[in-house]
Amino acid sequence: xxxxxxxxxxxxxxxxxxxxxxxxxxxxxxxxxxxxxxxxxxxxxxxxxxxxxxxxxxxxxxxxxxxxxxxxxxxxxxxxxxxxxxxxxxxxxxxxxxxxxxxxxxxxxxxxxxxxxxxxxxxxxxxxxxxxxxxxxxxxxxxxxxxxxxxxxxxxxxxxxxxxxxxxxxxxxxxxxxxxxxxxxxxxxx
Amino acid sequence: xxxxxxxxxxxxxxxxxxxxxxxxxxxxxxxxxxxxxxxxxxxxxxxxxxxxxxxxxxxxxxxxxxxxxxxxxxxxxxxxxxxxxxxxxxxxxxxxxxxxxxxxxxxxx
Numbered sequence: 001x002x003x004x005x006x007x008x009x010x011x012x013x014x015x016x017x018x019x020x021x022x023x024x025x026x027x028x029x030x031x032x033x034x035x036x037x038x039x040x041x042x043x044x045x046x047x048x049x050x051x052x053x054x055x056x057x058x059x060x061x062x063x064x065x066x067x068x069x070x071x072x073x074x075x076x077x078x079x080x081x082x083x084x085x086x087x088x089x090x091x092x093x094x095x096x097x098x099x100x101x102x103x104x105x106x107x108x109x110x111x112x113x114x115x116x117x118x119x120x121x122x123x124x125x126x127x128x129x130x131x132x133x134x135x136x137x138x139x140x141x142x143x144x145x146x147x148x149x150x151x152x153x154x155x156x157x158x159x160x161x162x163x164x165x166x167x168x169x170x171x172x173x174x175x176x177x178x179x180x181x182x183x184x185x186x187x188x189x190x
Numbered sequence: 191x192x193x194x195x196x197x198x199x200x201x202x203x204x205x206x207x208x209x210x211x212x213x214x215x216x217x218x219x220x221x222x223x224x225x226x227x228x229x230x231x232x233x234x235x236x237x238x239x240x241x242x243x244x245x246x247x248x249x250x251x252x253x254x255x256x257x258x259x260x261x262x263x264x265x266x267x268x269x270x271x272x273x274x275x276x277x278x279x280x281x282x283x284x285x286x287x288x289x290x291x292x293x294x295x296x297x298x299x
Binding site (some may be wrong): 020021023024025027031032054055056059060063064066067069118129150186 | 237
């Protein structure tokens with residue numbers, strides 16, 4: 001037995017959160033409501049008391065969003081961006097990459113995909129109220145992984161010499177590939 | 191005096207770990223344990239306990255599993271070894287902090 005107020009809150013949880021999280025949280029709210037009913041409150045009174053005790057929907061969804069694994073992973077991946085970018089820029093400039101790197105169209109494509117992935121990570125990392133937005137990290141992370149792998153493979157195959165700068169850039173990308181591979185299964189929140 | 195929500199929030203992880211010290215509990219039972227311990231002074235939206243439990247689980251301090259009782263599915267949490275170590279460390283740190291602050295606020299006359 002629930003009230004319209006509780007039903008509407010539960011529907012909101014299911015609309016805005018992954019199924020497992022929504023089910024667990026809704027169960028807690030319904031138990032709170034039933035506790036007030038058992039204590040003798042009427043339906044409406046019990047619903048109001050349960051909601052007051054539980055906190056409003058935006059607060060609860062906001063807490064889940066701020067602690068979402070996608071948001072944390074996106075922040076960590078974005079933090080590695082300047083390090084990886086600087087390492088690759090130094091390696092490509094010092095290695096006179098314009099004499100051996102892939103055609104301009106392929107480089108432009110690489111840059112465009114990288115930009116889209118970074119924008120998706122930014123959206124996930126800055127989300128404060130939308131859990132759905134943090135899930136963009138799950139889509140962007142494999143793309144970053146593929147870009148790192150492409151950069152490493154291209155450099156190893158095409159670079160005339162494995163300079164120190166290039167070794168550092170490859171090591172940074174390999175580290176990020178390892179981190180992304182470790183993170184990906186943890187982004188599948190149910 | 192009710193304890194401010196922000197102050198409680200700063201210690202929520204430790205309070206949650208402590209509530210699981212005696213054995214596994216689901217979210218609602220954790221809330222009841224906190225209320226039983228802190229009474230009316232526990233002034234925190236109880237809906238925020240669930241995200242905190244998930245965060246502790248992601249950090250490896252508690253382990254959550256789905257259980258079913260009376261036709262109702264609940265997620266039950268228990269302390270991991272890392273969670274027990276963290277609770278012991280937090281408890282020691284709190285005692286030292288409380289002793290220091292008490293010594294300053296209530297000097298022996």
